[in-house]
Amino acid sequence: MNYITCDMCKKVVSPPQYDRNYNTVKRLHVCRKCMLATKRDFQDKSEAETKAYDFLVKKEEFVSTVERKCSR
Numbered sequence: 001m002n003y004i005t006c007d008m009c010k011k012v013v014s015p016p017q018y019d020r021n022y023n024t025v026k027r028l029h030v031c032r033k034c035m036l037a038t039k040r041d042f043q044d045k046s047e048a049e050t051k052a053y054d055f056l057v058k059k060e061e062f063v064s065t066v067e068r069k070c071s072r
């Protein structure tokens with residue numbers, strides 16, 4: 001396989017280089033641009049909240065954020 005399609009923006013990433021121009025969240029492929037945008041959104045949202053999260057809760061929320069964006 002010499003290309004993947006980003007599940008979020010539906011753009012083709014070619015050639016795919018893991019951790020360079022795309023990443024995976026569960027079974028979803030997310031291009032670098034979408035990943036950075038999602039991380040930034042998520043960071044802003046987390047910082048706006050006062051409660052402290054533990055890492056696992058945060059990870060779960062990040063995954064569901066990605067899934068939600070991909071299902072649009």
Ligand SMILES: [Zn+2]
Nearest residue numbers: 006009031034
């Ligand atoms: Zn994308």
